[in-house]
Amino acid sequence: xxxxxxxxxxxxxxxxxxxxxxxxxxxxxxxxxxxxxxxxxxxxxxxxxxxxxxxxxxxxxxxxxxxxxxxxxxxxxxxxxxxxxxxxxxxxxxxxxxxxxxxxxxxxxxxxxxxxxxxxxxxxxxxxxxxxxxxxxxxxxxxxxxxxxxxxxxxxxxxxxxxxxxxxxxxxxxxxxxxxxxxxxxxxxxxxxxxxxxxxxxxxxxxxxxxxxxxxxxxxxxxxxxxxxxxxxxxxxxxxxxxxxxxxxxxxxxxxxxxxxxxxxxxxxxxxxxxxxxxxxxxxxxxxxxxxxxxxxxxxxxxxxxxxxxxxxxxxxxxxxxxxxxxxxxxxxxxxxxxxxxxxxxxxxxxxxxxxxxxxxxxxxxxxxxxxxxxxxxxxxxxxxxxxxxxxxxxxxxxxxxxxxxxxxxxxxxxxxxxxxxxxx
Numbered sequence: 001x002x003x004x005x006x007x008x009x010x011x012x013x014x015x016x017x018x019x020x021x022x023x024x025x026x027x028x029x030x031x032x033x034x035x036x037x038x039x040x041x042x043x044x045x046x047x048x049x050x051x052x053x054x055x056x057x058x059x060x061x062x063x064x065x066x067x068x069x070x071x072x073x074x075x076x077x078x079x080x081x082x083x084x085x086x087x088x089x090x091x092x093x094x095x096x097x098x099x100x101x102x103x104x105x106x107x108x109x110x111x112x113x114x115x116x117x118x119x120x121x122x123x124x125x126x127x128x129x130x131x132x133x134x135x136x137x138x139x140x141x142x143x144x145x146x147x148x149x150x151x152x153x154x155x156x157x158x159x160x161x162x163x164x165x166x167x168x169x170x171x172x173x174x175x176x177x178x179x180x181x182x183x184x185x186x187x188x189x190x191x192x193x194x195x196x197x198x199x200x201x202x203x204x205x206x207x208x209x210x211x212x213x214x215x216x217x218x219x220x221x222x223x224x225x226x227x228x229x230x231x232x233x234x235x236x237x238x239x240x241x242x243x244x245x246x247x248x249x250x251x252x253x254x255x256x257x258x259x260x261x262x263x264x265x266x267x268x269x270x271x272x273x274x275x276x277x278x279x280x281x282x283x284x285x286x287x288x289x290x291x292x293x294x295x296x297x298x299x300x301x302x303x304x305x306x307x308x309x310x311x312x313x314x315x316x317x318x319x320x321x322x323x324x325x326x327x328x329x330x331x332x333x334x335x336x337x338x339x340x341x342x343x344x345x346x347x348x349x350x351x352x353x354x355x356x357x358x359x360x361x362x363x364x365x366x367x368x369x370x371x372x373x374x375x376x377x378x379x380x381x382x383x384x385x386x387x388x389x390x391x392x393x394x395x396x397x398x399x400x401x402x403x404x405x406x407x408x409x410x411x412x413x414x415x416x417x418x419x420x421x422x423x424x425x
Contacts, residue, residue, distance in 0.1 A: 005124045006088060008096045009217055010109055012167045013131030014140075014160065015102030018177040022131055022209030023099050030213045034093040038083055081112060081119055088122040095217055096123065103163060106130070106170050107228070114224050125222045130171040130201075131209075132164075134182040137190050140164055141311050141333045159335030165312060168194065169231035172221035173202045180207045189381070192281040196379050197312055200230035232285060233314040233377040240287035240377075282382040286389065290374040291366055292402070293320040294395040296411040302391050303329070303336060303423040309383055315376035316341055318369075319413055320397055320406035323347060327413055329376065338421040340414050346370020 013019045020039075027035060080098075087096065100109060106128055113125045139148070140161040149157040168174065174194055179187055187205070194203060202221075204211055229235075296319045306313070313331035328341035345356050346369065353370070357363050364371055378388055414421055 006093070006096055006122060007126035007218055007220075008098060008113055008123050009126055010106050010128045011097060011099045011131065011216075012104065012106040012129065012171065013102065013175075013177075014133070014136065014164045014167065016136060017102070017131040017133040018175075018206075018209045019099055019102070019131050022175065022177065022206070022211060023097060025209045025211065026097070026213050026217070030217070033095060033213065033217065035217075036087050036091055036093040036096045037099065038080070038087070038096065039099040080109070081117070084113075084119055084123065095126070097217075103160075105163065105166055107166075110170075110222070110224065110227075125224075127173060127216055127219045127221045128171045128227060129173045129175060129216045130167045131175045131177050132168060132194065133178045134176055134187060134190055135178045137182075137193075141193070147333070147335045159332065159337075161333035161335050162330065162337070165197065165332035168197050169233075170227055171198065171201050172219070172227060173204065173216050174198060175204050175206050175209075175211060175216075177206045177209060179205045189281050192283045193311055193381065196283045196285065197232045198230060199232055199235060200226065231314075232379055233312055236285040236287050236377045236379070237315065237375055240289060241375075283380070284383050284385075285377055285379045286383055286385045288315075288374070288376045288378075288389060288392050290318075290392070290396055291369055291372070292396050293318045293323075293372070293406070294374060294392075295319075295397055295401065296321055296409050296413055298395040299392075300412050300423065302395055303331075303338070306331070306336075306378075307384060307387060310378050310380035312379040313377065315374070317374040317376060318344070318372045319411070320401070321409050321411040322413055322415055323372070323406070325415060325417075326372075336423045338413055338423060340417045340419060342417070344370060344372050346372055 011019050011023060023037065023039075027037070084096065084098075087093075098109060100106060110125050110128060113120055113123045148160045176187070176191060176194065182190070191203060191205075202215075204215060229238075294317060299317070299319060310331065311333065313329065313336070316326050316328050319327060324343055324347040326341045326344050327338055329338050330336065345353055345363070348356070357365065364373065366373070374392075376392070412421060
């Protein structure tokens with residue numbers, strides 16, 4: 001942390017998770033701290049600010065800056081920058097808490113404080129906190145849960161479960177709130193799933209937002225690189241990437257065979273007979289890789305019929321007929337989407353390929369296919385590794401299909417940036 005800088009706690013969570021209740025509790029219990037609060041709510045009336053104003057002397061003294069009728073991580077980003085700069089100039093306080101709206105992504109807010117700017121010179125992100133409602137968890141991720149959508153900053157609609165997952169994956173502390181409304185057995189299952197989605201974060205169970213201020217203020221937990229790479233699917237992908245599949249599975253990647261591995265979503269090891277929550281509740285991840293292209297129609301059918309129990313799936317893939325663009329798959333609960341994630345480096349002019357690779361010494365590269373390949377991770381409860389890998393094996397092009405013109409394949413996947421395919425609904 002920069003000497004003399006103001007620590008910032010970013011408080012995120014979906015609508016109804018209990019962020020404002022948690023914040024009110026913090027303000028009531030933080031007698032020895034001077035806290036400035038910036039809140040925003042979607043609507044012409046900032047309900048969160050009104051609730052805070054009624055509950056704390058600090059807010060009554062106008063120590064709260066409010067941004068109404070917008071999302072502080074997107075179209076009101078300039079307002080956020082202005083407000084935090086003004087607060088530091090006009091007020092003396094020990095710490096700043098930014099409570100984002102329920103449809104805000106925490107990552108852009110954190111980056112505002114970590115880039116070279118006047119804001120970053122005065123502040124340091126100390127801890128990112130995501131509040132998750134135990135009661136609402138099944139509404140987003142249980143088998144058969146409907147796809148609830150929310151409006152994004154550009155007027156489009158987005159599955160709310162997708163946003164909730166991103167909030168969970170980008171945090172230092174997870175508050176599992178409203179635990180009094182869910183039975184103990186189900187709480188254990190939810191906690192195991194949360195730890196699989198975000199293994200790095202400290203997880204705290206709360207009721208009515210009651211958490212000690214010392215657990216989420218002035219912790220010094222935030223590191224942008226660590227939190228950006230801490231999602232369970234990224235760790236599972238990295239684990240599979242570093243594993244010697246040729247020895248473990250007897251595959252030769254240069255023959256185009258796929259590689260895959262199932263892992264329990266944890267890294268630490270306690271006593272030999274200790275069962276981690278993920279293992280006890282059947283939470284696991286399956287990683288799949290292939291350096292041959294996948295058949296578009298068969299892969300689409302696979303995405304459309306993912307087995308029950310998968311909470312999160314993520315990765316990039318190479319599909320026949322899209323040799324120029326890398327496609328990205330993301331699934332959260334019942335909602336899934338495919339979009340273009342940029343070009344394959346191997347599709348660029350040779351001079352650009354050499355320049356890109358010279359600046360990235362660790363870039364994966366196959367002598368025949370370049371960087372084209374498939375890497376997918378699936379996280380969930382009672383995930384059938386054999387069924388998933390067998391289904392994806394069936395999607396890989398056969399030798400005969402490799403010799404066919406891939407443009408003749410029925411291909412539903414996007415081919416240009418900005419295009420979006422919704423699958424599985």
